[in-house]
Amino acid sequence: MTSDGLVACLDDVDRRLLDRYQRGLPLVERPYAAMAESLGVTEQALIERLTRLTEMGIIGRVGAVFNHRQAGASELVAVSVPDHRREAVAAIISACPGVNHNYWREHRYNLWFVVTAPDDTSLELRLTRLEAQLHTPLLRLPMVQSFHIDLAFALPWTELEDA
Amino acid sequence: MSISIYRSEDRTAASAGRRLDDADLALIEATQDGLPLVADPWTAVGERIGMCGEEVLARFQRLLLTGVLRRMAAVPNHYRLGYLANGMTVWDIDDARIADIGRRLAQWPGVSHCYRRPRRGPDWPYNLFVMLHGHQREEVERQAEQLRELMGDACRDHQILFSTRILKKTGLRLTRRQREASCSE
Known part of the structure; x- marks a missing residue:
């Protein structure tokens, strides 16, 4: 099913659920009961909705969003890879411990990824090893300052439906 | 091309990771693919790691207060919603x-x-x-x-x-396994 079709399948309760609870669910004894009450459905119905939305892939997971800076060390890195080495280099990077994002982008620096580690020392070690393994200098771009820390943003349902 | 090692001030916050004890790490690992979708998810998680539901909830509340946990949420998949x-x-x-x-x-x-x-x-x-x-x-x-x-x-x-292709995208993996792996590196 196309994503447009998927969005059209979402009813009003689904949309309110996503709008509200992408921003955080209550850390109380029965969180789904509390969510259900605020949406005007039963706890069981709410759990079924969350299960369905997860199975549809609309919700990635009902789970923790960590503050990477508080929970460990991480760094954005880019490399410039010639076409004939693309697949090999991407495979090495994806297999590197702590790599949790890896994207091709249209630029001379064409491979972009994030390396995480429990602390600065092990991050440094991972990056040094990776650089040696790839025989390619890493463009290392640590975050200096964050202006935007909340990844939840308003979902424009009408636009998503019409797209 | 010269690539220097840059240390940001923000990076010192990374040392806060040391505030996590082994039980926190076990909890994070047990829930990294999501909370169980059952009426009492805390007890269900606790059963996997030998912790009672009250302690699971209390630990998540503390992680939220200390800023390690930004939020517990229904995390939308924006790509699936049409943000292509x-x-x-x-x-x-x-x-x-x-x-x-x-x-x-x-x-x-x-x-x-x-x-x-x-x-x-x-x-x-x-x-x-x-x-x-x-x-x-x-x-x-x-x-x-x-x-x-x-x-x-x-x-x-x-x-x-x-972006022309997503090769890998997962949430933060901060686990006991990872910590042990990094120690043996």
Whole structure:
């Protein structure tokens, strides 16, 4: 099913659920009961909705969003890879411990990824090893300052439906 | 090309990771693919790691208070919702004005991340990263154009780097296994 079709399948309760609870669910004894009450459905119905939305892939997971800076060390890195080495280099990077994002982008620096580690020392070690393994200098771009820390943003349902 | 090692002040916050004890790490590992969708998810998680439901909940509440946990949430998959174009825009901004510009951009609709990062010589003059999301490339390009106007002469240059393929995308993996692995490296 196309994503447009998927969005059209979402009813009003689904949309309110996503709008509200992408921003955080209550850390109380029965969180789904509390969510259900605020949406005007039963706890069981709410759990079924969350299960369905997860199975549809609309919700990635009902789970923790960590503050990477508080929970460990991480760094954005880019490399410039010639076409004939693309697949090999991407495979090495994806297999590197702590790599949790890896994207091709249209630029001379064409491979972009994030390396995480429990602390600065092990991050440094991972990056040094990776650089040696790839025989390619890493463009290392640590975050200096964050202006935007909340990844939840308003979902424009009408636009998503019409797209 | 010279690549220097840069240490940001923010990075010192990473040492806060040491505040996590083994039970926290076990809890994070047990829930990294999500909470169980049952009436009492805390007890269900606790059963996997030999912890009672009250303690699971109390630990998550503490992680939230200390800022390690940003939130427990129903995390939407934006790509599946139709945000098919994701453009990483990079900007060369006057250092004296970057804080003001960063704060204004961060509130712009469609912006999910807005970070200052170090320049890397003439090869990489960009010091501000703004992630834009839209249904199609044209929409992201329009947004970038609007941001360019907002910045005025504080911006010397910018580029949009569209992603052409996602090779790997997972949540944060901070686990006992990872910690042990890193110790043995």
